[in-house]
Amino acid sequence: MTNTNDGRERSAQAGNTGGTGRKASLRIGGRIVLLAGLGVVGLLGLGGAYLFGDTKIGSEFKHDKQYRALAGLAARVDRDALQMRRREKDFILRLDEKYAGKYHGAAEDLLARLDDIEKLTVAAEVKNEVDGVRLKINAHMEQFGNLVEQNRMLGFNEKEGLQGSLRTAVHEVETKLEELQLDALTVKMLMMRRHEKDFIMRGADKYIERIDKRREEFGSLLMSAAISIEDSQAVERLLDQYVAGFHAYAEGYKAEKAGRKQLSAIYSEAEPFLEALFAAAEKGEVTARASLEEVRDSTRVAVISIGTTILAVFLLFAFGLARSITRPLKAMTATMTQLADGDTNVEVPAIGRRDEIGEMAQSVQIFKDNTIEKVRLEEEQVVAQQRAEEEKRQTMNDMADRFERTVKEVVDGVGSSATEMQATAQQMSATAEE
Secondary structure, three states: HHHHHHHHHHHHHHHHHHHOOOOOOOHHHHHHHHHHHHEEEEEHHHHHHHHHHHHHHHHHHHHHHHHHHHHHHHHHHHHHHHHHHHHHHHHHHOHHHHHHHHHHHHHHHHHHHHHHHHHOOOOHHHHHHHHHHHHHHHHHHHHHHHHHHHHHHHHHOOHHHHHHHHHHHHHHHHHHHHHHHHHHHHHHHHHHHHHHHHHHHOOHHHHHHHHHHHHHHHHHHHHOOOOEEEEEEEHHHHHHHHHHHHHHHHHHHHHHHHHHHHHHHHHHHHEEEEEEHHHHHHHHOOOOOOOHHHHHHHHHHHHHHHHHHHHHHHHHHHHHHHHHHHHHHHHHHHHHHHHOOOOOOOOOOOOOOOOOHHHHHHHHHHHHHHHHHHHHHHHHHHHHHHHHHHHOOOOOOOHHHHHHHHHHHHHHHHHHHHHEEEEEEEHHHHHHHH
């Protein structure tokens, strides 16, 4: 009876304290949902961090792409400028208009590249350079056009332009002198023609002076020549046409040479802008690439850090949830094992919890109370059975005593009767003998 009472007292205490003294109100299903919600929030957070990083990387990638495009266009601008310069030299050396066409093709390509640069989102950072290049290239194109026209006026060969006019004029003079058989004047004419060629080859002003001097000498010889006034005037008129043509050619030649220098000067002025454009594009590309790599690294670190933190929190929460379930379950299992072994003094844990484990604890407590009640009833039944057996034993003893007394009385009665019969028999025997 003592064990039963102790078990009831412990059961009452367990019911009051809840086993661990904590009242868990959130059910297991709710905790699992909470864990799942935490996982979803973690995934959303990780996804948000990834999307933010991806957006930032995308922005930097676009920036890098713009600078790579700028660097590529700047390199093409530089190549087109060199191609322009090459075609300019080809034209000057060969005086062939096809090179002028190639020059303009390279120039148009360069300007088109500048237009492409201005369409980029990073164009504002190289606006001064682009404007400078465009201004100088347009000036270079204009001056090159002037140079082409100057050479067209001078003549691309000896049969065209002022060269052709000079050739025609000198042939007319020579023909007239040959017709008049003025050999001395023909020699002067040949000397003038040599000065003309020297000037064309070297461009020195001294050859212009020599032409003028030969003209004076020619005039003096012409005045002393034995020809008619009409022939003299005709020769002088033809010679004046030649000399005037030469002076026109000389002026054009000097203007063309000045135009070449101006063309080179314009290109020299364009070079700093070209170099600045290429340098800015190259620097921007390097900076953008470094920024892209930095953003990639920082985003990678951020995503890994956030992911690790979320995973750690999730695992800690999951571990805590698992312990909040497994610990009371293990305690419950141990309690049920002890109860199965007949130990009703064990306390039922988790009494008072308002979750599934608390419900299980209530069921185990009911099982324990029923076990205690069963033991109590069994003990009472044993006591009653012992009492009944004792009463039965006493009854049997009483019956045996009564039976013994009865038998004794019977035996005693039978003995008395036997004695009487023996006496009677002896008496009868004695009588018979008589």
